[in-house]
Amino acid sequence: MSSETTETTASKAAEDFGGLRMTKQRQVVYEVLTDLSKGHPTASEVFVNAKERMPSISLATVYNCLETLTGAGAVRQVHIDREATRYCANLQPHAHFYCTDCDKVFDIGLEAGADAASVWSLPPGCRVEEMQVAIRGVCGACEKCRQGHAA
Amino acid sequence: MSSETTETTASKAAEDFGGLRMTKQRQVVYEVLTDLSKGHPTASEVFVNAKERMPSISLATVYNCLETLTGAGAVRQVHIDREATRYCANLQPHAHFYCTDCDKVFDIGLEAGADAASVWSLPPGCRVEEMQVAIRGVCGACEKCRQGHAA
DNA sequence: AAATAATTTAGAACTATTCTTAGAATAATT
DNA sequence: AATTATTCTAAGAATAGTTCTAAATTATTT
Ligand SMILES: [Mn+2]
Ligand SMILES: [Mn+2]
Ligand SMILES: [Zn+2]
Ligand SMILES: [Zn+2]
Numbered sequence: 428m429s430s431e432t433t434e435t436t437a438s439k440a441a442e443d444f445g446g447l448r449m450t451k452q453r454q455v456v457y458e459v460l461t462d463l464s465k466g467h468p469t470a471s472e473v474f475v476n477a478k479e480r481m482p483s484i485s486l487a488t489v490y491n492c493l494e495t496l497t498g499a500g501a502v503r504q505v506h507i508d509r510e511a512t513r514y515c516a517n518l519q520p521h522a523h524f525y526c527t528d529c530d531k532v533f534d535i536g537l538e539a540g541a542d543a544a545s546v547w548s549l550p551p552g553c554r555v556e557e558m559q560v561a562i563r564g565v566c567g568a569c570e571k572c573r574q575g576h577a578a
Numbered sequence: 579m580s581s582e583t584t585e586t587t588a589s590k591a592a593e594d595f596g597g598l599r600m601t602k603q604r605q606v607v608y609e610v611l612t613d614l615s616k617g618h619p620t621a622s623e624v625f626v627n628a629k630e631r632m633p634s635i636s637l638a639t640v641y642n643c644l645e646t647l648t649g650a651g652a653v654r655q656v657h658i659d660r661e662a663t664r665y666c667a668n669l670q671p672h673a674h675f676y677c678t679d680c681d682k683v684f685d686i687g688l689e690a691g692a693d694a695a696s697v698w699s700l701p702p703g704c705r706v707e708e709m710q711v712a713i714r715g716v717c718g719a720c721e722k723c724r725q726g727h728a729a
Numbered sequence: 730a731a732a733t734a735a736t737t738t739a740g741a742a743c744t745a746t747t748c749t750t751a752g753a754a755t756a757a758t759t
Numbered sequence: 760a761a762t763t764a765t766t767c768t769a770a771g772a773a774t775a776g777t778t779c780t781a782a783a784t785t786a787t788t789t
Contacts, residue, residue, distance in 0.1 A: 564705045
């Protein structure tokens with residue numbers, strides 16, 4: 428994952444994203460994302476975590492960095508309804524499952540060999556650039572918990 | 579446009595959505611939606627059109643009606659990134675294609691016999707309640723237009 | 730009709746995000 | 760190294776979409 432000669436494992440990857448200048452704050456934001464990626468944090472959540480690592484950083488900078496990293500393709504935005512944008516460092520094609528009970532967001536991988544677009548009858552001549560799949564429901568843990576309460 | 583004994587074909591359907599009280603303004607909002615459904619209008623766009631049919635209607639009421647109709651399942655919200663919520667009266671399961679060139683939103687039907695969730699490896703035990711599929715790209719018309727310019 | 734409940738209206742308030750501007754940091758050039 | 764040009768950050772103002780509030784209107788029940 429490193430590109431130069433000496434690299435600590437912490438300040439890894441992140442530097443070769445389309446000739447992006449990797450500033451300290453971008454590094455920090457990116458690291459927060461890779462660390463919390465499974466949590467799909469919002470900008471404010473990233474801000475809280477980034478501030479622990481770099482107390483001087485501002486919310487505006489976090490927004491700037493997130494936008495820059497998104498533009499560079501290092502990070503992806505996740506939209507669930509019209510809630511605050513969440514961020515995800517998982518670049519594999521995947522869907523998002525939002526549990527309406529615990530408010531958590533889970534990555535859902537593609538079935539082996541499947542193509543996400545294949546089930547949709549897209550009109551000929553159009554060019555697909557991106558696909559966002561948001562599934563809302565109740566996750567396994569919460570579903571089990573519910574059955575405990577009732578029944 | 580009447581509500582009493584005689585019913586025009588225009589003021590159809592809309593009244594039996596889960597015992598919803600079909601007020602004049604809900605009727606108007608619903609009719610705007612069925613008329614402009616293919617356009618996937620935003621709340622403000624619905625407002626503009628509703629005002630033509632009922633000049634007294636307010637934006638707040640349009641929001642209220644849209645929420646009520648959504649709750650009753652008469653209408654569906656469409657979320658494209660974090661842009662303004664759009665509304666769609668097409669209740670068939672379908673995806674949305676958003677053209678980044680002309681800003682239009684198109685309904686994309688399921689491939690015959692296909693199941694939208696089947697390509698995703700959902701964890702066992704979870705319950706799916708809704709699925710929003712947003713595809714962004716360039717539509718056929720705009721793509722053709724582009725080829726005309728360049729090349 | 731009177732009382733009660735639901736709905737609409739107009740505008741204020743709210744929230745996530747974007748924009749603006751000035752100054753600090755960094756890079757490139759001399 | 761000093762100068763210049765460029766990029767980046769910080770702080771707060773501005774914006775857009777939406778939700779909330781309270782009063783007025785309309786519908787329903789008693
Ligand atoms: Mn993800
Ligand atoms: Mn639609
Ligand atoms: Zn859950
Ligand atoms: Zn187009």
